[in-house]
Amino acid sequence: MNLHRPHEECGVFGIYNHAEASNLTYLGLYALQHRGQESCGIVSSDGTTLHAHKRMGLVADVFGNQEVFKKLPGKSAIGHVRYSTAGASVEKNVQPIMVDYSRGSIAVAHNGNLVNAQLLKAELEAYGSIFQTTMDTEIIIHLLAIARTNSLEDRIVEALKRIQGAYCLLFLTESRMIAVRDPNGFRPLCLGQLGDSSWVVASESCALDLIEAKFVREIEPGEMIVCNSDGSLKSMFPFKKIAPTPCIFEFVYFARPDSYIFGKNVYLVRKELGRQLAREFKVEADVVIAVPDSGVPAAMGYAEESGIPFELGLIRNHYVGRTFIEPAQAIRHFGVKIKLNPVREILEGKRVVVIDDSIVRGTTSRKIVKMVRQAGAKEVHMRISSPPTSYPCYYGIDTPNRKELISSSHTIEEICRYITADSLGYLSEEGLLKSVGVNKTNFCKACFAGDYPVAFPKPVELPQMGLFEEEHK
Numbered sequence: 001m002n003l004h005r006p007h008e009e010c011g012v013f014g015i016y017n018h019a020e021a022s023n024l025t026y027l028g029l030y031a032l033q034h035r036g037q038e039s040c041g042i043v044s045s046d047g048t049t050l051h052a053h054k055r056m057g058l059v060a061d062v063f064g065n066q067e068v069f070k071k072l073p074g075k076s077a078i079g080h081v082r083y084s085t086a087g088a089s090v091e092k093n094v095q096p097i098m099v100d101y102s103r104g105s106i107a108v109a110h111n112g113n114l115v116n117a118q119l120l121k122a123e124l125e126a127y128g129s130i131f132q133t134t135m136d137t138e139i140i141i142h143l144l145a146i147a148r149t150n151s152l153e154d155r156i157v158e159a160l161k162r163i164q165g166a167y168c169l170l171f172l173t174e175s176r177m178i179a180v181r182d183p184n185g186f187r188p189l190c191l192g193q194l195g196d197s198s199w200v201v202a203s204e205s206c207a208l209d210l211i212e213a214k215f216v217r218e219i220e221p222g223e224m225i226v227c228n229s230d231g232s233l234k235s236m237f238p239f240k241k242i243a244p245t246p247c248i249f250e251f252v253y254f255a256r257p258d259s260y261i262f263g264k265n266v267y268l269v270r271k272e273l274g275r276q277l278a279r280e281f282k283v284e285a286d287v288v289i290a291v292p293d294s295g296v297p298a299a300m301g302y303a304e305e306s307g308i309p310f311e312l313g314l315i316r317n318h319y320v321g322r323t324f325i326e327p328a329q330a331i332r333h334f335g336v337k338i339k340l341n342p343v344r345e346i347l348e349g350k351r352v353v354v355i356d357d358s359i360v361r362g363t364t365s366r367k368i369v370k371m372v373r374q375a376g377a378k379e380v381h382m383r384i385s386s387p388p389t390s391y392p393c394y395y396g397i398d399t400p401n402r403k404e405l406i407s408s409s410h411t412i413e414e415i416c417r418y419i420t421a422d423s424l425g426y427l428s429e430e431g432l433l434k435s436v437g438v439n440k441t442n443f444c445k446a447c448f449a450g451d452y453p454v455a456f457p458k459p460v461e462l463p464q465m466g467l468f469e470e471e472h473k
């Protein structure tokens, strides 16, 4: 796999058999906007034809005009929000992908990342396939088109048996909706019901809440669910059963705190991460603040456990997207300032504990420590509610390559010096697992430990990051 290629973080939503399918999908995507802010799309089915509307931009911008829904008729729809970091943020890569092939039309929305995509693509191209996008997801469509089996379910299974990696997929044809979660269960996917006769599938339960759908259950790792036109639901487990490895980083950072994923509520898990962090890294201080929004539940847990008061010492401008969106390092530096402003009255003269969920490149923490000191803090103690992120993710969370991950090449003391904090403490791996505490689940924690559950081609080693190169920028 080409490691310099952008990875995708995404969210999927689908609804089957509802008169307002595309409108509800819009709302579902709205609730999943945190999973991808770069582009979005909806494909609907009116029973005989698929209709699509997809663009670069936020859900509210792309679907803000009611006229759009006239172009998305029908009682079933799937939607997608996508986020990529560089080059491939182009119109042709906006999902869901929709194609016509010998058996009719099909649309697919994908959350995750395939690890054998490049190999399969090369093989398919050698046999004459012409790709229209640079997305892994298109490979699934090509495999499906050349499958030798007959029924759609069998063709999907035949195609998916060839792919490795992380996927939550939603397929929509003229008459059916099919959801599949990969056997490792890397990314979350849940099933809901609206009224008696509409089925809903979403990356996270917060999307069901918004449309007032009932949470039925999580879709199991390796499970395929087919929504049939008679209203029935068929569940199958067509893949070889393996021990699932859901992504622990969904709990740490990615999922929304009001969602229920992998058997737990995300907010409660994050709060417990903060409590555990306080047990592991106590410090004498006057106030605990969070890097909003990602650090808030952990900071509340830290404050509760340590007895140090929690305050909103940094205020976030909510009209700015996640800082990661900007592709260039130079803009990212600027981004932290656009997004956060300190409250001097809370920080002046204080010993401050700052909680964030993770340090990736170190840019955010460095800027925040500086900002908090400029607002008059006497001491700044950085606490991170996960272990050092030392390894890239190949399963759909956008983490940069090792070269850019500060903890892959620097000790905690060096990082502390770089971010100019008085002290720095990361939650231990044991502390993380204990706090998540889902019985018998073997989480994927490759970003912290480098133990990748699905093998991938070996990365090309790049020169390590020089910490103080941009000191005076």
Ligand code: AMP
Residues within 6 Å of the ligand: 253, 291, 294, 322, 324, 356, 357, 358, 359, 360, 361, 362, 363, 364, 365, 397, 398, 399
């Ligand atoms: P950095 O400035 O590169 O160290 O980024 C750290 C910040 O990015 C933290 O505040 C995290 O909440 C956030 N973060 C961590 N992982 C990701 C990710 N995969 N995508 C976007 N933001 C992230």
